[in-house]
Amino acid sequence: MATILSIKDLQVEFSGFKALKGVNLEVGDREIVTIIGPNGAGKSTLLDAIVSKSAVASGTIEYQGKDITNRFPSEIARMGIGRKFQNPNVYNELTVFENLLLALKGSHGILASITSKLTTMKRHKITSVLERIGLTEYAETPVSSLSHGQKQWVEIGMVLAQDPSVVLLDEPTAGMTPEETYATGEIIKLMSEFHAVVVIEHDMEFVKQIAQRVVVLHQGQTLAEGSVQEVQNNPKVVEVYLGREQIDVAA
Numbered sequence: 001m002a003t004i005l006s007i008k009d010l011q012v013e014f015s016g017f018k019a020l021k022g023v024n025l026e027v028g029d030r031e032i033v034t035i036i037g038p039n040g041a042g043k044s045t046l047l048d049a050i051v052s053k054s055a056v057a058s059g060t061i062e063y064q065g066k067d068i069t070n071r072f073p074s075e076i077a078r079m080g081i082g083r084k085f086q087n088p089n090v091y092n093e094l095t096v097f098e099n100l101l102l103a104l105k106g107s108h109g110i111l112a113s114i115t116s117k118l119t120t121m122k123r124h125k126i127t128s129v130l131e132r133i134g135l136t137e138y139a140e141t142p143v144s145s146l147s148h149g150q151k152q153w154v155e156i157g158m159v160l161a162q163d164p165s166v167v168l169l170d171e172p173t174a175g176m177t178p179e180e181t182y183a184t185g186e187i188i189k190l191m192s193e194f195h196a197v198v199v200i201e202h203d204m205e206f207v208k209q210i211a212q213r214v215v216v217l218h219q220g221q222t223l224a225e226g227s228v229q230e231v232q233n234n235p236k237v238v239e240v241y242l243g244r245e246q247i248d249v250a251a
């Protein structure tokens with residue numbers, strides 16, 4: 001599998017506090033990498049650094065062999081890295097179709113996107129994204145009447161509409177019902193036919209459903225890496241993270 005994203009010795013600091021202390025991560029083309037770890041481990045900061053939402057203090061991020069460290073976020077998005085944040089960032093008063101239309105590459109503003117002529121290519125693209133996020137029947141539904149889970153899928157669809165090669169998802173199942181969580185896992189597995197996907201997640205059942213490779217972050221460093229089974233059987237991971245998760249579940 002060819003490497004699409006290569007992160008070397010990445011350090012990120014906030015006013016002297018080292019949130020990432022030399023993280024290395026390789027992501028293969030069309031691979032799903034799941035990142036787990038305790039609160040404050042640096043998971044979101046890692047995704048933020050990839051898309052330049054947080055500045056990199058040292059180290060490098062290469063995408064398709066090009067150094068993208070600290071480039072403008074818009075440039076990184078244009079190059080093919082799409083990021084979905086934790087909270088849905090959709091236009092509630094518009095339909096699902098209109099939201100996806102707005103997200104298409106080359107769209108210029110709400111009014112221009114909605115009133116401009118819809119080419120066959122754009123319609124095909126949106127139809128394909130709707131199928132992939134399981135919302136074909138909701139194309140004409142205003143986003144305001146969707147469930148929380150469905151809104152999250154619209155936002156995943158908005159990322160996919162930009163044709164990224166790498167998709168970064170920060171806790172995509174937060175607040176979802178068990179059924180929505182399972183459906184999200186299936187959406188992500190389908191996504192990996194076309195995109196590399198990096199997912200931050202806490203729900204270990206979900207991690208088992210989707211994960212090919214799991215990376216465990218702890219205090220700004222990689223604590224372990226491997227299959228779900230390997231990390232689950234790693235005493236260090238049990239001690240700092242999974243043991244605590246199990247205690248939380250029991251409580």
Ligand SMILES: Nc1ncnc2c1ncn2[C@@H]1O[C@H](COP(=O)(O)OP(=O)(O)OP(=O)(O)O)[C@@H](O)[C@H]1O
Pocket residue numbers: 014019037038039040041042043044045046
């Ligand atoms: N903008 C910021 N300014 C200052 N400190 C920050 C900033 N963003 C993150 N941090 C700190 O960096 C550390 C890593 O935070 P981060 O959000 O990356 O953790 P996380 O692993 O995603 O945690 P969670 O699971 O709670 O989302 C934390 O100690 C956090 O308080």
